[in-house]
Amino acid sequence: MSAKSEIEWTDATWNPVRGCTKISPGCAHCYAEVFAERFRGVPGHPYEQGFDLRLVPEKLLEPIRWQQSRMVFVNSMSDLFHEDVPDAYIEAVAAVMQHANWHIYQVLTKRSARLRDLLSTKLQSVASVPHIWWGVSVENRRVGLPRIRDLQQTDAGVRFLSIEPLLEDLGSINLTAVDWVIVGGESGAGARPIRREWVISIQRQCRTAGVPFFFKQWGGVRKSERGRTLYGRTYDEFPEVTRSSPPDRSRRMQLLDEMQAKLWPQPFVPVYGGQRPLRVLA
Ligand code: SF4
Numbered sequence: 001m002s003a004k005s006e007i008e009w010t011d012a013t014w015n016p017v018r019g020c021t022k023i024s025p026g027c028a029h030c031y032a033e034v035f036a037e038r039f040r041g042v043p044g045h046p047y048e049q050g051f052d053l054r055l056v057p058e059k060l061l062e063p064i065r066w067q068q069s070r071m072v073f074v075n076s077m078s079d080l081f082h083e084d085v086p087d088a089y090i091e092a093v094a095a096v097m098q099h100a101n102w103h104i105y106q107v108l109t110k111r112s113a114r115l116r117d118l119l120s121t122k123l124q125s126v127a128s129v130p131h132i133w134w135g136v137s138v139e140n141r142r143v144g145l146p147r148i149r150d151l152q153q154t155d156a157g158v159r160f161l162s163i164e165p166l167l168e169d170l171g172s173i174n175l176t177a178v179d180w181v182i183v184g185g186e187s188g189a190g191a192r193p194i195r196r197e198w199v200i201s202i203q204r205q206c207r208t209a210g211v212p213f214f215f216k217q218w219g220g221v222r223k224s225e226r227g228r229t230l231y232g233r234t235y236d237e238f239p240e241v242t243r244s245s246p247p248d249r250s251r252r253m254q255l256l257d258e259m260q261a262k263l264w265p266q267p268f269v270p271v272y273g274g275q276r277p278l279r280v281l282a
Helices: 031-037 087-099 110-118 139-154 196-209 247-263
Strands: 012-014 072-076 103-110 132-137 160-165 182-183 213-217
Touching: 087 132, 087 247, 103 110, 103 160, 110 132, 110 139, 132 139, 139 160, 182 196, 196 213
Parallel strands: 012 072, 072 103, 103 132, 132 160, 160 182, 182 213
Antiparallel strands: none
């Protein structure tokens, strides 16, 4: 976990999975891959295996140790619903989120079909809890709009869209049952352009539908130069946040022991190796 995040719409990041594989046009310049690959082969570094997908079971219980309530972006360096992450491991991540309920969790995926299927089956008990927000990435009409439909078919209590990198005009978006929209342009080397009218179209649709709108950035090769204002102001809106009070230290330690006992009978052993399927070793 990173106790502080530079991502504008969250406080912290938590990565019980590291690494991923590309699935759609929004992945072309994946910042997580660029970051992770810098450390491939560096002995002892968390990204010694570069961007190869792997479970990080030693990170599973981290949120229970953090006393201060935070907004936590789950798997900023991966995709929890990646096809090689076992259901049992996703259930373990969900169990930690359910019990460490003094944080707000922001779970974002491009694998929306798996999100939809699990939220109506193995993750049903956590789908609608108010401190776990479920979101999908939307970069264009072809792959992004079907992801919104998948999200709308779930019983998620809080649903959000991360429309970043916005690669084209999305046209008319169905915002039914959507609780939050984040919009941003691509940043970094090779950043693809964003147009002001695409952003304004989404912002207006959010206004009409009464959906909080968060404008993250214009992006570009040097994103700090282009800033994040629209109509001369920032848009930093959030859905209504329901927070539970953090428990004291002794209760957190007790919870840690309970969760350890609950999750550890099935030892999740990190399995390395790029595209190979991951296994839960019993
Ligand atoms: S799904 Fe996300 S983490 Fe995975 S490659 Fe694409 S952009 Fe990167």
